[in-house]
Amino acid sequence: MIALVDAVGCYAHMEKAYDPSIRKRPVCVVSNNDGAIVAMCPIAKRLGIPKFSPLFKVRDLLHKHNVVVRSSNYELYADISAKMMNVIGQFSDTQYIYSIDECFLSFDNHSSLIKSWYDYGHKIRRAVYKQTKMPVGVGFGPNLTLSKAANHAAKKLSGYDGVAVMDNDAHRLSILKRMATTDVWGIGSRLGKRLDIMDIHTGYQLGIQDPKRMRKCFSVVVERTVNELKGIRCLSWDLTPPAKKEIFSTRSFGKRITEPAPLIAALASHGNTITRKARKQGSLIKRIMVFASSSPHDNTPYSKSIRIEFPMATDNTLVIVQAISASVANLYVPGVQFYRCGVGAIELESAKHRQSDLFSVSADNPALMNCFDSINTRFGSGSMKLAIESHNKKWNMRREFLSPCYTSRWADIPTIIC
Numbered sequence: 078m079i080a081l082v083d084a085v086g087c088y089a090h091m092e093k094a095y096d097p098s099i100r101k102r103p104v105c106v107v108s109n110n111d112g113a114i115v116a117m118c119p120i121a122k123r124l125g126i127p128k129f130s131p132l133f134k135v136r137d138l139l140h141k142h143n144v145v146v147r148s149s150n151y152e153l154y155a156d157i158s159a160k161m162m163n164v165i166g167q168f169s170d171t172q173y174i175y176s177i178d179e180c181f182l183s184f185d186n187h188s189s190l191i192k193s194w195y196d197y198g199h200k201i202r203r204a205v206y207k208q209t210k211m212p213v214g215v216g217f218g219p220n221l222t223l224s225k226a227a228n229h230a231a232k233k234l235s236g237y238d239g240v241a242v243m244d245n246d247a248h249r250l251s252i253l254k255r256m257a258t259t260d261v262w263g264i265g266s267r268l269g270k271r272l273d274i275m276d277i278h279t280g281y282q283l284g285i286q287d288p289k290r291m292r293k294c295f296s297v298v299v300e301r302t303v304n305e306l307k308g309i310r311c312l313s314w315d316l317t318p319p320a321k322k323e324i325f326s327t328r329s330f331g332k333r334i335t336e337p338a339p340l341i342a343a344l345a346s347h348g349n350t351i352t353r354k355a356r357k358q359g360s361l362i363k364r365i366m367v368f369a370s371s372s373p374h375d376n377t378p379y380s381k382s383i384r385i386e387f388p389m390a391t392d393n394t395l396v397i398v399q400a401i402s403a404s405v406a407n408l409y410v411p412g413v414q415f416y417r418c419g420v421g422a423i424e425l426e427s428a429k430h431r432q433s434d435l436f437s438v439s440a441d442n443p444a445l446m447n448c449f450d451s452i453n454t455r456f457g458s459g460s461m462k463l464a465i466e467s468h469n470k471k472w473n474m475r476r477e478f479l480s481p482c483y484t485s486r487w488a489d490i491p492t493i494i495c
Contacts, residue, residue: 078194078217078244080182081228082165082201085212087178088116091157092147094210095483095491103144107132110331110475111148148476152458156484161209168201173314179228181221181314198231198240218243221312222305225262226252226280246308253280253306263302268295280306320358320425326350327419331475337409340369340418341402345465347420348401352394353453355422356446361390361431364424367401369408372416379413388437390426394449396440398463457485 084090088106093099103121105114113131124142126135132146139146158177166172169182184191191197198215205213216227223243230252231241243249259269261280275294277283284306292300301311326347334340344367355362363386370380383404391397401420426432433439452461481489 078184079224081224083179086118089118148479152482194242220310256280324351325421329417333414348398360425362422363390366421369418
């Protein structure tokens, strides 16, 4: 048996976790630069607020219903997610974290020890809420796709109270008949439209199809999905996921910038980010791409990118940022109102199997970078940064509704007066 544990209204409930005053109020979380609504709690969803709507279009509706609006607080979300996953991981010897708000648990080694999957699911829910104040749904199934379907039923179908179990064909068919094809894991909206043409509208109808025929009509991925809906285990997770082949850090500015100094600061910050991520996965950077652009909606949009290759692959932040700073002279154009920029590591090499150069001396400084990373790990991301990153904060994201970082910043630790 496999379980999928997924948070309900993840970002919105993470905002409520450390702020009891808004736990019974509708809460919406907006995207970068306070652009569009990306998450809502169930109370807000019942008000009919459309998801992904630009914030400025629904301000009157939000004000009418006294909705709490929060900017995306990624530091807080990452910390609460880590705590939530630690609690969930205590209920199985095999855990696979799929995203910030969901993870799979495998019970192949000790299924016989669990008398009631339903009771065990509620035990997980109670433990997670007690320790993190995060409501979760739990779905049990014989494979990944069916556990995902059971989780959908646990959270969204009537008759379930946060836990759903597919431990026999009757339960499996009952849930799949009430699910649209696009609710099945791996079936997107485009694929759903093609299935509608074939008169396949529910998960049950998809599950009774001939897998070989579906492979000819679509792909091997759909074939595996059909087999999984039949109860056959085809998919699995990799407990040691491969290192990323590319690493990007991009973001739009909170305010347009027209001067070279803040552009350099923003690009240096992105260079610091990709280099830190490269070190974390044991990679060296051989080639990077640096780009900057105005808004595509401007009268004369501007966009340019530069590729930089290093003689020797490196993970030294100082080397990367120095190369980025030197490239800004070729990116910056006076009069352009820059809206977005970013840096991408587009060619990576393994640090374990690096190829040295007979004529080039490596600029790496492992001791310095280890110290740099350990300080930021211990005291919080951004505790130590390059001086050039702090030159001008015009390029920072606009987050007017940002909540405190209750668990990752000393100044924001909640104070209890009793």
